[in-house]
Amino acid sequence: MFYHDKQLQYTVRVDTPSPVFAKMLQQAIGGVEGEIRVCLQYLFQSFGARGPAKYRDMLMETGTEEIGHIQMLATAVAMNLEGAPNFLKEAMAKADPMLAATLGGMDPRQYLSAGMAALPADSNGVPFDASHVYASGNLAADMYSNVAAEATGRALACRLFEMTDDPGMKDMLRFLIARDTMHQQQWLAVIEELGGHPGSLPIPNSFPQDEELTEYSYDFFATGIEGVDPPAGRYTEGPSLDG
Amino acid sequence: MFYHDKQLQYTVRVDTPSPVFAKMLQQAIGGVEGEIRVCLQYLFQSFGARGPAKYRDMLMETGTEEIGHIQMLATAVAMNLEGAPNFLKEAMAKADPMLAATLGGMDPRQYLSAGMAALPADSNGVPFDASHVYASGNLAADMYSNVAAEATGRALACRLFEMTDDPGMKDMLRFLIARDTMHQQQWLAVIEELGGHPGSLPIPNSFPQDEELTEYSYDFFATGIEGVDPPAGRYTEGPSLDG
Amino acid sequence: MFYHDKQLQYTVRVDTPSPVFAKMLQQAIGGVEGEIRVCLQYLFQSFGARGPAKYRDMLMETGTEEIGHIQMLATAVAMNLEGAPNFLKEAMAKADPMLAATLGGMDPRQYLSAGMAALPADSNGVPFDASHVYASGNLAADMYSNVAAEATGRALACRLFEMTDDPGMKDMLRFLIARDTMHQQQWLAVIEELGGHPGSLPIPNSFPQDEELTEYSYDFFATGIEGVDPPAGRYTEGPSLDG
Amino acid sequence: MFYHDKQLQYTVRVDTPSPVFAKMLQQAIGGVEGEIRVCLQYLFQSFGARGPAKYRDMLMETGTEEIGHIQMLATAVAMNLEGAPNFLKEAMAKADPMLAATLGGMDPRQYLSAGMAALPADSNGVPFDASHVYASGNLAADMYSNVAAEATGRALACRLFEMTDDPGMKDMLRFLIARDTMHQQQWLAVIEELGGHPGSLPIPNSFPQDEELTEYSYDFFATGIEGVDPPAGRYTEGPSLDG
Amino acid sequence: MFYHDKQLQYTVRVDTPSPVFAKMLQQAIGGVEGEIRVCLQYLFQSFGARGPAKYRDMLMETGTEEIGHIQMLATAVAMNLEGAPNFLKEAMAKADPMLAATLGGMDPRQYLSAGMAALPADSNGVPFDASHVYASGNLAADMYSNVAAEATGRALACRLFEMTDDPGMKDMLRFLIARDTMHQQQWLAVIEELGGHPGSLPIPNSFPQDEELTEYSYDFFATGIEGVDPPAGRYTEGPSLDG
Amino acid sequence: MFYHDKQLQYTVRVDTPSPVFAKMLQQAIGGVEGEIRVCLQYLFQSFGARGPAKYRDMLMETGTEEIGHIQMLATAVAMNLEGAPNFLKEAMAKADPMLAATLGGMDPRQYLSAGMAALPADSNGVPFDASHVYASGNLAADMYSNVAAEATGRALACRLFEMTDDPGMKDMLRFLIARDTMHQQQWLAVIEELGGHPGSLPIPNSFPQDEELTEYSYDFFATGIEGVDPPAGRYTEGPSLDG
């Protein structure tokens, strides 16, 4: 069961509202790398967990944290849209290039559909689609899905950080970037607990090896023709990672 | 910010696991009438609220409750899938009509993608799409969106109730149906606080009436030809609802 | 069976074409609050109606009217795009901020995919998705879904009205806003015919009350911790709405 | 503007209701080859037409006809679901393979979401997505999109015909198949009016030929290696179709 | 099985990077008229072909060619985004209308999600949806679906050509337009091999004519009222196209 | 540029066609864990690569291999549908529970839309949606997205293996499972080349550490109340993984 209090997990402050940045922030809410995705992903992994209670519980801890990240970002969007309706009317009416330009950089649905608030959609207005909630029932597979989500999520947050000069927004992103750093390590720590590469690969490792055509399991297949050499690397030489 | 404990809001118990019912329950999780939808809808209405704090806070209270409904239903799905993998193997292998029939009534992705757990999708496996999160920034419009969600949601829960004979499942649904009863009244009570029909209609009531072509605002337009009479009713006669 | 004539339901006139407004208007065509949605919603409610013929017929009347609203808005989009191809070429070629700004505010697919015409998509170019057609088979639930559609639809139309200074567009919106006013009352009038709150709640009211856990049906559940008081209101006190 | 009467375009009759066939019919309503698609496609092509009024008007004629096809099929679905709720309860409760099998062949949302009625979705329950409405603003391109829609639509109707033994359903499909035959020819007749292949190819034929790299315009490119010969045919030899 | 080399099918060169054009090009990659669609469409038609090997093989030839068109366009997008990150930072920071305008014309996800690269999405950022892969198992129907795809695809490419002044981009489009010219004729040549209209219509022509209600197969149905005459044309007079 | 030959990468053989298994196989074609996804993911990562040519080239090698996996699985679907049309007619007509049960386990669109062939959709008929193509422009993030894809993909293939007794299908899956084993290690080998955890974490590692609020970067946040202890593990103790 779930509860809330009246706090945000970390202060959200906008010094200079920017409706263009309000559109960009949508990616971190409803984008495939965003907070709705990780929130539902961790919660569904927890709800469906059939393995050790420890991981089920840890997933619930962090899934619950992520609800608060959606809240922080939605709050940030609303703050960046402060004053936008008046702005919109002016932008449509006046032949002022700066206003018109800003209008072009806005998400029209933040006004038309939401009355100046965040949408559960990405920065192009594409609604969040829950097929991105990866919860496979295999712990190692799920941990790598989670690392992937936090890695693309942190890349996104860093790019948002580079796009704004607003001190308040930069501060909020510094916090969210730090949480992504933590979460990347948290999921990789589970892989380590499972024994690292030797203990977890191949995923799933419950499949009987004698059923697999292992002569194809350690071979890089080149598909290039006419003098295209397969690029050499750790994947073409050395011992296999799973021992 | 959000928290959790280790309880479900109400006991979830399955007496006889039914993978067919596990598929049906998906509609109440990820369907357009389901719990993910109301959860995100109330939370986004709260996150974006610019009006009285009272309604923002109330939406947060109930949005948080709904997370727990997702949890209950996801738990119910997992319980209904207990033993399903063995079942699946038998169903594929043996020419037993009863097994084959059950296989036909299952959601293959509950096994193939989720390892016998719930998906954030509907009973046909269509993933939840967050464009169903209606949060318009207009309080009265949002309340009617919420009534609509709880009315279709309760209709769904009642239909699920009729489809199962499992005492545990029936008991869980009795509880969820009761919560839908409450939530329908909760949102309609806000309309009453706004002054009922006279106080809230037309929605939004901030639009200046002299800008509206009011000669078209109280007229039923018939589109039938060749002797099709418009059906008479409260909408074709009597005083208008908004006074 | 359906018919048409060569008239629009109301004059559509654009004094100064605006490709930026052509993009905004898309929300009223293919958005979740738009005319394709209400059109299909009322028609499917009518097609599937198993109750009194009167409501089936009324839904057909208004569903048919809504096809004409799609037509009006699609016509308005095409008129707002008049001259746009030449404009586009100039905007791409010249370093003129006003042209470039307008380009940024346009929907590229209105040109690239439709040759300067309307799309069945919203103002972000997201195609209409018919899962928004709510037709539950329960009359009261459907009426509330319809009120919700017309309430968010009228909020949208009012916001579009505020964004344009074009007298022709304002006139068209004055008409559409009036029709939304009518339709909101039309669906609420059905609820009144059903006996208002006492006669319709809870929805559906065919579910046997002794099967419901009614001790949970009239209780506001607080999910706040650490001094978060549930906000008091009509929903926490007074007699229940369903009597 | 649009109108309706109380008739169906052609009688719809079901002799023996089949909930399994009710699911199959969904493909003809909300599938990519279905009636919602052609209806909206012809209407949007008409709404956006900038060429000769003749084709704009013809598209409106047939677009309006197609609304009636949606109506016929939705009616057929409802008739095939007659008695289904009782059936569902029995199917869930009794260990009767025939009932269970039928349950597996049903669309659960026709009951859970629609109360035994048609949905604007395909036979897998995937909602209709209006990106399938092809209306390019180029007449010849649109005519070929329409032929493609009616060709896949008639293939679908013929396959549905083969799947049912119900005399009423067969009769309805005989009619719809005939209308598809007509519509295929109707769109191809426009190509003939445009001058057939020489008069319409390449599409669009307004693009200046000296801007095209015509040395690549009449060449079949083979991508096979290791002795894969490109298959010879009319496309590798003979005069080009556009003269 | 598939192979590649290190060449593009035709040179891709951008003289002056334009992030606005990078957004427009997305329509040709992931739009419904784009290269991912035709690539998968021809490949799936080939994979599923049950008729003459000749057409199965030809479809494979051209399906493979189209992978290279995705590659060319994705390369073009990346080139048009050269330098964009620095540009973005400046655009957000400075009150320069030209920069702000360009920002408004960009696809934010090309940076936020892809780090300045192409997405498998359209020019509004809507991801490609594989329901647009028409592969019906009927050769004539598929050929018309292919003509429709190449006709709308060439219309799109010509519109993109008109929007750019970049010599490199114009050159690439000249090539792609030429390939579309070829492919339109290639699919129509198959229709000719099948015997043209008499040999292929109605599609499918395997359905027994005595099962069809042929009295409705050659009739234009008018749906206009109040003096709307059906527009006369080749489709209302003359011999039917199928002989 | 791309090429093909007439071979499959590995033999595909079906001993006893099963239309139910044909539906299951769809998940491996068009599911989120399927081959279309990895194919497009690796190709788009390669097309957009701005880093070392070595990884761009390797991604192209394997992206090309994956096209062949789509081909193998689509071939397997078609083989499993051999004889299905006759079967369908019988299943609809006769009251034979075994036939009816099989019908319930089939994907109707494999027949209705594709004429007994594979669709680019998942096992519930939901079309592939290219938003699952993760290509972030950050090499380490992309490698983890690839590991996640191959881990969930191999879990899926192992589950399909368990569901079939067909020797041909088992043999094909043995091969595909082996390739997934290889690909998991291939992407993890790149992480190793980047220096393992210390060399790659946090992702992206280009973000200046002094901009991050590192006091939150190594802390497990507990969100449980009322005696919910955060579960201890490698993520709550020991040195951080990034050194």
Ligand SMILES: [Ca+2]
């Ligand atoms: Ca987070």
Ligand SMILES: [Ca+2]
């Ligand atoms: Ca609930």
Ligand SMILES: [Ca+2]
């Ligand atoms: Ca309307």
Ligand SMILES: [Ca+2]
């Ligand atoms: Ca039709």
Ligand SMILES: [Ca+2]
């Ligand atoms: Ca092409």
Ligand SMILES: [Ca+2]
């Ligand atoms: Ca593979």
